Amino acid sequence: MTIFDSLSVAWTALRANLLRSILTTLGIIIGVASVIVLVSVGSGARSEVEKQIASLGSNMLVIFSGSSRVMGRAAGAGTDLPLSEQDLAAVRDKVPGVVAISGQLNGSGPIVYGNTNWTTTLSGVHADFASVRDWQIVAGRDFTLQDVRASAKVAVIGQTVVKQLFQGEDPIGATIRVKNTPFQVVGVLGIKGPSSFGRDQDDLVLMPMTTARGQIIGKSQVQTDQVGQVYIKFDPTTDLKDAQEDIEALMRQRRKTQAGEEENFSVRNLAEFMKARTEVLSTMTYLLAATSIISLIVGGIGIMNIMLVSVTERTREIGLRMAVGARHGDILRQFLVEAVTLCMVGGVIGTLLGIASATLIASAAQWPVLISPSVIGLALGAAAATGIIFGFFPARRAASFNPIDALRSE
Amino acid sequence: MESATAPIFSASPQISSATAVTSNATASGNTLISARNISKTYQMGDQTVRALDGVTLDIADGDFVAIMGASGSGKSTMMNLIGALDTPTSGSLTIAGRDIAKMTTDELAALRNQTIGFVFQQFNLLARTSALRQVMLPLLYANPRPDDLEDQARRRLDQVGLGSRLDHHPRQLSGGQQQRVAIARALVNNPKILLADEPTGALDTRTSEDIMRLFTELNSQGITVIIVTHEADIAAYARRRILFRDGKITDDTSADQRAHHLDHEVER
Numbered sequence: 001m002t003i004f005d006s007l008s009v010a011w012t013a014l015r016a017n018l019l020r021s022i023l024t025t026l027g028i029i030i031g032v033a034s035v036i037v038l039v040s041v042g043s044g045a046r047s048e049v050e051k052q053i054a055s056l057g058s059n060m061l062v063i064f065s066g067s068s069r070v071m072g073r074a075a076g077a078g079t080d081l082p083l084s085e086q087d088l089a090a091v092r093d094k095v096p097g098v099v100a101i102s103g104q105l106n107g108s109g110p111i112v113y114g115n116t117n118w119t120t121t122l123s124g125v126h127a128d129f130a131s132v133r134d135w136q137i138v139a140g141r142d143f144t145l146q147d148v149r150a151s152a153k154v155a156v157i158g159q160t161v162v163k164q165l166f167q168g169e170d171p172i173g174a175t176i177r178v179k180n181t182p183f184q185v186v187g188v189l190g191i192k193g194p195s196s197f198g199r200d201q202d203d204l205v206l207m208p209m210t211t212a213r214g215q216i217i218g219k220s221q222v223q224t225d226q227v228g229q230v231y232i233k234f235d236p237t238t239d240l241k242d243a244q245e246d247i248e249a250l251m252r253q254r255r256k257t258q259a260g261e262e263e264n265f266s267v268r269n270l271a272e273f274m275k276a277r278t279e280v281l282s283t284m285t286y287l288l289a290a291t292s293i294i295s296l297i298v299g300g301i302g303i304m305n306i307m308l309v310s311v312t313e314r315t316r317e318i319g320l321r322m323a324v325g326a327r328h329g330d331i332l333r334q335f336l337v338e339a340v341t342l343c344m345v346g347g348v349i350g351t352l353l354g355i356a357s358a359t360l361i362a363s364a365a366q367w368p369v370l371i372s373p374s375v376i377g378l379a380l381g382a383a384a385a386t387g388i389i390f391g392f393f394p395a396r397r398a399a400s401f402n403p404i405d406a407l408r409s410e
Numbered sequence: 411m412e413s414a415t416a417p418i419f420s421a422s423p424q425i426s427s428a429t430a431v432t433s434n435a436t437a438s439g440n441t442l443i444s445a446r447n448i449s450k451t452y453q454m455g456d457q458t459v460r461a462l463d464g465v466t467l468d469i470a471d472g473d474f475v476a477i478m479g480a481s482g483s484g485k486s487t488m489m490n491l492i493g494a495l496d497t498p499t500s501g502s503l504t505i506a507g508r509d510i511a512k513m514t515t516d517e518l519a520a521l522r523n524q525t526i527g528f529v530f531q532q533f534n535l536l537a538r539t540s541a542l543r544q545v546m547l548p549l550l551y552a553n554p555r556p557d558d559l560e561d562q563a564r565r566r567l568d569q570v571g572l573g574s575r576l577d578h579h580p581r582q583l584s585g586g587q588q589q590r591v592a593i594a595r596a597l598v599n600n601p602k603i604l605l606a607d608e609p610t611g612a613l614d615t616r617t618s619e620d621i622m623r624l625f626t627e628l629n630s631q632g633i634t635v636i637i638v639t640h641e642a643d644i645a646a647y648a649r650r651r652i653l654f655r656d657g658k659i660t661d662d663t664s665a666d667q668r669a670h671h672l673d674h675e676v677e678r
Binding site for chain 1: 490493495496515516519520522523524528530534536537538539547548550551552555595599
């Protein structure tokens with residue numbers, strides 16, 4: 001008997017009990033679908049997080065000023081005593097390994113070009129900002145030290161602003177009005193994409209720190225030369241843990257923080273922070289993998305159960321097949337093929353369901369989903385393996401029948 | 411009964427000569443099945459049941475044999491052994507020159523596939539399967555597997571008069587037609603032996619006669635037909651009748667011997 005003969009017999013047998021066959025494969029369907037969803041969403045999420053880590057800039061630490069308390073409520077990072085130009089200079093001069101350093105003082109406001117307007121993030125930065133953040137200047141030029149020193153009214157704008165304001169026009173050299181102050185656009189930033197929190201990082205206008213602080217974002221009452229948060233880029237050989245400790249010690253000293261007292265600033269390694277998120281993700285992946293394995297096992301037991309029922313129901317048929325010359329191996333293979341066919345039908349339905357769910361999740365959560373052919377292969381392979389493992393016992397039972405008793409059974 | 415047998419004997423002129431051969435076939439060495447002192451015992455709890463008790467029997471190639479007996483007489487056990495579905499506990503049983511006691515289960519399966527065709531009381535057709543596919547079944551298990559199995563199956567269905575019902579499922583066929591499909595299936599591998607277990611047990615008298623005529627015709631073409639039955643009028647189609655009781659053969663007569671008896675009685 002060829003494998004095609006076995007398949008044709010299997011197909012006839014499964015079609016004879018269509019509803020039963022489909023109900024039996026539910027466990028396999030769910031197992032395979034969850035394998036597809038978890039791997040697709042998981043790998044999509046992982047690639048997204050990796051992209052975000054890369055977009056942060058490498059070998060970088062960030063200093064935020066601490067959270068101030070207003071009526072007992074923490075108001076968030078950066079609301080306490082702001083970081084100053086002196087803080088920035090001290091870090092640059094005293095912490096070893098600093099390659100570039102820049103503050104980023106954020107505000108927001110309307111910008112106008114011609115008769116188009118747009119509200120965006122306004123950031124005052126130092127001349128090194130683009131290199132600290134590994135951010136390309138794709139057109140025009142970066143700020144110069146001269147721009148910063150002279151409080152020049154020049155701007156480097158993000159891609160979203162280019163799109164919203166210029167609609168195909170060349171922005172370099174154009175004059176835009178930021179909070180009614182005219183600025184000349186000197187450069188355009190490359191695409192950075194959304195941040196890990198979904199904020200559009202390309203929707204911003206950069207200007208020299210001194211310009212922003214003097215006229216656009218406003219002065220702090222307590223710190224007249226505030227610089228917002230400070231980004232520091234280190235050379236690749238620097239251990240960021242050591243650098244972080246150095247900065248903390250320096251800042252505690254500068255702010256006269258008592259031993260044991262809580263700091264009113266924080267130093268963070270954003271890349272580490274995001275790696276922690278990938279670890280949460282992989283924990284979830286393991287949990288889901290366990291779920292789908294359990295589902296496949298439960299599904300496999302269902303398959304075994306229904307195959308045992310089928311073997312019992314078809315005892316006479318087995319006896320007849322033996323009488324006309326089927327060998328034990330023929331019967332064994334027949335029922336194994338049936339179990340695997342059952343599982344593969346479940347596997348195909350589960351794959352379609354899994355792809356549909358993954359796509360749905362992707363569009364609902366705005367999360368990229370990668371459905372790779374290897375995942376589909378893995379899922380179908382798991383289904384086939386389930387069929388072989390759980391179909392073996394019923395098949396061996398069928399093959400061990402005595403033809404006389406089998407023929408005589410009711 | 412007389413009316414049932416008469417046309418068959420007259421319809422096949424070669425029968426009379428075949429009958430003459432059959433009566434001394436056992437002695438001439440043209441033996442297809444040879445049982446020497448075979449016994450079969452079953453263990454039922456702590457009781458040993460002796461289903462066959464030292465049976466010695468030769469069946470000639472081309473014979474038409476009826477095995478008779480009440481239930482429990484050992485006739486079914488004998489049929490299982492002749493059909494290579496089982497092996498004897500002791501003694502030797504040779505089918506088509508092969509000692510079945512020395513064969514593996516796979517070799518027995520091959521022997522059943524190539525040498526023996528089975529016909530059962532309940533037809534044992536596969537549900538939801540067309541007549542053509544039913545008949546193809548033994549060919550699927552044949553080694554080597556023939557290339558023209560569909561043609562062979564179609565020819566056999568033609569032979570039993572069902573050439574126009576190839577696509578019919580068992581549910582769409584009458585009892586007699588179902589048994590014809592089963593006979594076509596038994597014939598498809600060109601077996602030497604056609605082994606029928608109460609083949610008319612589930613059929614009415616008319617259909618039974620049709621089926622028995624078919625067996626007679628097949629026998630006239632050279633196939634050895636062995637029928638297990640408890641009905642005397644079915645057994646009457648056979649040339650040789652073997653009666654079992656308590657696991658032993660108690661009577662073994664061939665048709666011309668019976669004819670002699672009749673002649674003697676008429677003379678008296």
